Amino acid sequence: MFASIRSLRPCVVPRMLPRMLPRMYSTATQSAAQATTAVSPLSSLKINSNGNQHLYAIFKLHNMPYLVTKGDLIYLNYKLKNAEIGDELVLNDVTTLGSPSYTYTEPNGIDSSLYSLKANVVEITREPKYQVTRTKQRQRRVKTFQVENFQTVLRINELKIN
Amino acid sequence: MPIKAIPKISLARNGVGAFVAPCHRITVQYCNWGGSSTGLRQVLSSGQLDHIARQKKYTFFEVVKKSGHPSLTFHYNNDTTQVVDIANLDSEKIVEKLEEYSQRSGNKLIKFNHKVMSNNDSVRGIWSPLHMPKGHRHKI
Amino acid sequence: MLRSVIRAAPRVNVLRAAICRPQILTTVRTYQVATAKTVLKTSYDSVEDYSSYKHNLFTHRLPESSAEQSAPLVALHSRLNLPSTFALSTLSQCLNLLFKDDGLANNFGLNTLGKTMLSYYVTEYLLIHYPRLPMSVHNAAVDSLMGTSALYEIGKSWGITVDTTSKLDKFLGEENEFLKYGKLRYISDAEKEKVKETGVEELVDGVTEHSREAEAYASAVRAIIGGLYTHSGEDTAKKFIEDHILSRKIPLDQMxxxxxxxxxxxxxxxxxxxxxxxxxxxxxxxxxxxxxxxxxxxxxxxxxxxxxxxxxxxxxxxxxxxxxxxxxxxLYSPINAQGDKIKVPSETNYKFEGIIGIGDVAI
Missing domain, CATH: 3.30.160.20 (Double Stranded RNA Binding Domain)
Structure with a gap:
């Protein structure tokens, strides 16, 4: 409902127009001046994210994508091997980093030196118990079993562009 | 006069800055006579509980002798208590239960059908039909 | 307070529209002379000689060996990841609000120290990162981070429990005598002995049981910060405040x-x-x-x-x-040229790189 609350600068061009969407992949050749100043490749993204406040990342865990911002909780319906509560996980398979006007995607994973994404294992609990019944047609035997899967809760500790 | 402030309390995000282990106290209740406490008595006498307590330095372990079935009571930081009945259980099973419940937070069990729970606004904003350029808007 | 007014010499009582006396609504002026608390046994050379004021109430600190025997105290120390320099006896002192029951030092000084630390770092954070916030909202934001209700929630989330069992119950239950040193002590022995009727709550000057509990928890949190400053220095205290208090999310746009x-x-x-x-x-x-x-x-x-x-x-x-x-x-939050959040004055090599707000708007 509300427009995004950002700085007093003029609102960015509506994102829905693909033509006018600023692209990260430049077709122009890199000038000599640019090469010597050694600007971080994600500087536009960083500045647009208002000091890493408005930044999201799409990372993959067991090849499943999760879109997160800082402080989010991730609910996994399994136990992570060798993880106990309080452990910090360094998530290094990030596919996309995004800010209000820019996104940077690398399908094979962004170079991990460009960003920092960490999660804390907050809780290892279970999902509520429920009953599952399995049976076949024209067979009276009904197999019933209880299901109570484990649930790991991760909290995104830190998400920033280096 | 121009702006009034609405008082609100900030939202806790355990794990963002510092992580505080949610289970602060475990009460181990055993009975000296009953057979249902055999497993628990074994855990206590063999020093297994001592070993676990040494590892979990952030939890206060309390051993109580009371007649009846044995139980483990887990006290969590959100003021909730979970009582686990361990009558007639093996010492291994008891240790398993101890480990499992001490890693919980005391919150009600939920099956979260989505992936991420967030209290941040969306970064890129929510799509609205009125922001589509004139030529691309939906025509009835 | 109503009680002290009754005890004094020729004074006129102020009968407020208290809950106990709803009918009487006369307001009469009262003239009160400031007196030092008799409990603290203050002695002085003369009333105006403020440097000679001295509390003669005997207080001692809990010996470290006794503090180490308190399991909930050690657990709290470990749960908060407090450095080893933070003595357990100080932590026990942080949880003690009583000053006349057993002669142990209470957390008043540490509470004041922690409050000062907190005020500085929270205000600094808000003023630097949200320079254009109107004053009323800024104050509400400070409250939302370090007000009594917020600190009460924080204290509870740390697993601090209140010591509610009376001396008799402790004796009959054969409770370990060191257990209480790890719990929040603010209820005096006399109050614990009082029989509590369910559904009846004693109100004294609008202070409820809940608000006393909230104040106690808040003072314990502040005292822990004060203790951390005392034992481990300002940097550790700052990091602790950043981790536990400034990591919380302030719902500024709803305020x-x-x-x-x-x-x-x-x-x-x-x-x-x-x-x-x-x-x-x-x-x-x-x-x-x-x-x-x-x-x-x-x-x-x-x-x-x-x-x-x-x-x-x-x-x-x-x-x-x-x-x-x-x-x-x-809600503008300034960033520096590299795109990072700007530094705060308490950081090393500080150079002003933010903006200064032009002040509130009057309509």
Missing amino acids: FQFSKPSAELVRLCDKLGFDQPISIRLMAETGRASSHPQYLTGVFVGTEKLGEAIGSSLNESKTRAVINALLAYY
Whole structure:
């Protein structure tokens, strides 16, 4: 409902127009001046994210994508091997980093030196118990079993562009 | 006069800055006579509980002798208590239960059908039909 | 307080419209002479010689060996990841609010110290990162981070429990005598012995059981911060505050209550020196005849858009747009040239790189 609350600068061009969407992949050749100043490749993204406040990342865990911002909780319906509560996980398979006007995607994973994404294992609990019944047609035997899967809760500790 | 402030309390995000282990106290209740406490008595006498307590330095372990079935009571930081009945259980099973419940937070069990729970606004904003350029808007 | 007024010499009672006496509403002036608390056994050479004031109440600190025997205390120490320099006896002192029961030092000094630390770091954080917040909202934000209710919640989330068992119950239950040193002690022995009727709550001057508990927890949290400063230095205390208090999310955009947003925005733009006037324009709509119409309104200064919003009526969308423009201004958080959040004065090699707000707008 509300427009995004950002700085007093003029609102960015509506994102829905693909033509006018600023692209990260430049077709122009890199000038000599640019090469010597050694600007971080994600500087536009960083500045647009208002000091890493408005930044999201799409990372993959067991090849499943999760879109997160800082402080989010991730609910996994399994136990992570060798993880106990309080452990910090360094998530290094990030596919996309995004800010209000820019996104940077690398399908094979962004170079991990460009960003920092960490999660804390907050809780290892279970999902509520429920009953599952399995049976076949024209067979009276009904197999019933209880299901109570484990649930790991991760909290995104830190998400920033280096 | 121009702006009034609405008082609100900030939202806790355990794990963002510092992580505080949610289970602060475990009460181990055993009975000296009953057979249902055999497993628990074994855990206590063999020093297994001592070993676990040494590892979990952030939890206060309390051993109580009371007649009846044995139980483990887990006290969590959100003021909730979970009582686990361990009558007639093996010492291994008891240790398993101890480990499992001490890693919980005391919150009600939920099956979260989505992936991420967030209290941040969306970064890129929510799509609205009125922001589509004139030529691309939906025509009835 | 009502009790002390009764005890004194020729004074006229102030009968407030207290809950115990709803009918009598006479207000009579009272003249009170400041007296030192007799409990603290203050002695002085003369009333005006303030440097000679001395509390003669005997207090001692818990020996470290006794503190180490308190399991909940050691657990709390470990749960908060306090450094080893933070003595367990100090932690026990942080949890003690009583000053006459067993002669142990209480947390008053540490509470004051921690409160000062907290005030500084929280205010610094808010002023530097949100320089344009109106004063009332800034104060509310400070409260939301370090007010009594917030610190009460924080204290509870750390697993601090209250010592509610009386001496007799402890004796009969054969409770370990060191257990209480790890619990929050603010209820005096006499109060613990009192029989509590369920459903009946004693109110003294509007102070409820809950508010006393909240105050106790808040003072324990502040005292722990004060103790951390004492034992481990300011850097550790700052890191602790950042980790536990500043890591919390302040719902700033829900804390504004505007009364005349349009007038305020006009005044603000005046103050900022915009040469062109504000114009509120309808940008898009679903159509006046549509069921549940939506109007998208934008607030413009010349060709620059300050804010926009969708509403279900023209007036609603106009108001929302104006509010969005105001929020976009007030919630601005400056960043430096590299795109990082700006530094705060307490960091090393500090150089001012933020902005200074122009102050509140009066309408």
